[in-house]
Amino acid sequence: MKKQFMFLALASVGIGLASCNGGFKQTQGGLLYDIHTTKNNPTIQTGDYVFMNLVAKTDGDSVLFSTYDSGQEIHLPIQKPQSKADIFSALQLLAEGDSATIKIPADSVFKKPQQRPPSFKGNFLVYDIKVEKVISKGKLSEQIFEDRVNAYGKQMLAGVQKLEAGKIKNYIAHEKLTLQQTPDSLLYHIDQPGSGPNPAAGDTVVINYVGRFFNGKIFDTSIKDSAVKAKKYDPMHPYKPLHIVAGAHMVIPGWDEALMLLNKGSKATVVVPSKLAYGANGMQIIGPYTPISFTLEIVDIIHPNPNAPKPVQVNPLMPRQGAPSGPAPTK
Secondary structure: OOOOOHHHHHOOOEOOOOOEEOOEEEOOOOOEEEEEEOOOOOEOOOOOEEEEEEEEEEOOOOEEEEHHHHOOOEEEEOOOOOOOEOHHHHHOOOEOOOEEEEEEEHHHHOOOHHHOOOOOOOOEEEEEEEEEEEEOOOOOOHHHHHHHHHHHHHHHHHHHHHHHHHHHHHHHHHHOOOOEEOOOOOEEEEEEOOEOOOOOOOOEEEEEEEEEOOOOOEEEEOOHHHHHHOOOOOOOOOOOOEEEEOOOOOOOHHHHHHHOOOOEOOEEEEEEOHHHOOOOOOEOOEOOOOOEEEEEEEEEEEOOOOOOOOOOOOOOOOOEOOEOOOOOOOO
16 A cells, blocks of 8 residues: 655655745745645644545646546655655645645756656646545554555445446446447457458567547557647657567456457457456556556557567556556556
8 A cells, every 4th residue: 555656756845834826825945835625634744644636737737647537546655854845745734635736846846857757848746636535643553553554445445446337337328339248348349340360379469559548538559649639749659559469468458358359450449347457456547446448450460480589578568757558467
């Protein structure tokens, strides 16, 4: 349960009460904050453990990350502030049930130009935060405190798991999809038939893809135009079809299964339940028990040359800086 959020870890500006500015209060470090709602609970303290929903964006409202997309609350221990100007100081202005907007000057986060992600535009890194739960450390022993954190985490995940079947049903109805289902619960529709045989284990499948959350937002793609339109373009990404060895179990099980159903030139819509994707653990911005959708296009199928050196299988969507990973293996 103890993992920290990458955007929060970047922030190293901080706090000291100052004047209001258009509804925002400003700190001595230049941080702006506005508490929208509060239930007047005790404020967060160093050592507490916090679960919260969060949207990270630029001051131009370009969303960088949203827990509402991933379906996974951010959870982290509150560290002792390293100065009067860091994000942990800012969080200690809040309490369970509070919602707030925090604006951090980008120059205070990205100390050097090369540290600023190419996709980041604007003068502020903006967090819209809703504090869902605070586990207070107080004078609790480490064991009791950890037990309480884990108990809440399990309760939260159990709730998310129960919602998955309904999410899939509602998504299919909303998108008006007519899908076939495999014995392993993969859902798919052949949008455009191809020609020739389906791949066999050991064939290299050349494929373009777009991966989406159920709200339609793209989390990863091999197609440049799709990335640009979704404002997910990463100049470090090559944007070209992937080469995947069929049956090699180097991608999520949903992809392993889907590839064997498609032939050259075919296009398909695939709905992947979490058990065939990232399961109970999730991966980066894809939360636990999160079903996801892909559009797939088989560009080519290459049969292996028995006399050629065995190709090195590359994980097609290894994490890239500033970008999520996609159908990587779950084991």
